[in-house]
Amino acid sequence: MDYIVYLDSRANEMHRIQNGSKSMLMADITRMPQLPEELTTGDWLYLTGDGPQGKVELRCSVQRTELSTGTDRRESWLSTHQDKLQLTGRQWKRCLKKKKLLLVEIRDVQPIEPIGFNRMLFGHSEDWVPIGDIERAITLTKRK
Numbered sequence: 778m779d780y781i782v783y784l785d786s787r788a789n790e791m792h793r794i795q796n797g798s799k800s801m802l803m804a805d806i807t808r809m810p811q812l813p814e815e816l817t818t819g820d821w822l823y824l825t826g827d828g829p830q831g832k833v834e835l836r837c838s839v840q841r842t843e844l845s846t847g848t849d850r851r852e853s854w855l856s857t858h859q860d861k862l863q864l865t866g867r868q869w870k871r872c873l874k875k876k877k878l879l880l881v882e883i884r885d886v887q888p889i890e891p892i893g894f895n896r897m898l899f900g901h902s903e904d905w906v907p908i909g910d911i912e913r914a915i916t917l918t919k920r921k
Contacts, residue, residue: 779821779911781833781894783904786826788865794824794835794886801861803872804879804905806844812905813844813879822883823911825894832891836911837883845878 782802784790793799802822806812820839825831845854851873855862858880864872872878892915908914 778815778817779823779908779914780816781906781908781914782822782824783827783831783906784824785865785868788868791824791826791834793863794837794883795888797886799861799863800883801858802881802883803862803864803868804881805875806877806879807875809903809905810877813842815907816842816879816881821911822881823889823892823894823908823914831894833894834888834891835886836889837886840882840884842882843880845880846876848873848876851878 784794784802790799804812816839818839818841822837822839823833824835824837825833843858845851855864855869855872861882862880892911894914898914
């Protein structure tokens with residue numbers, strides 16, 4: 778399965794992934810409870826900046842995932858992964874409040890020819906948009 782993943786532009790996540798200092802993403806799965814079961818090793822993540830319309834500029838694959846379903850020991854858990862997450866202070870505070878978090882370690886980061894994408898075409902407002910196949914997203918976006 779392919780996913781479009783919206784990154785935090787204010788935290789400069791795209792750049793940090795490109796330069797290798799960030800190798801783990803975080804997903805708030807409170808409103809996406811199916812994500813931990815659907816996301817598997819080897820799935821492709823297509824990365825873009827904030828906003829409903831953006832350019833997908835990087836792709837990477839899922840190496841592994843780790844789920845946290847409670848806030849007990851959340852700070853310790855995040856600290857263990859901070860070298861890969863590279864959370865800003867603002868992101869850190871937000872993560873501590875979330876009920877369910879999924880950490881996704883990534884690999885095989887590759888720049889790609891920029892692809893225009895509008896998540897509203899998929900009826901999805903979350904930061905992780907399951908699209909099935911990236912070619913489907915490209916086709917739908919070009920039609921609109």
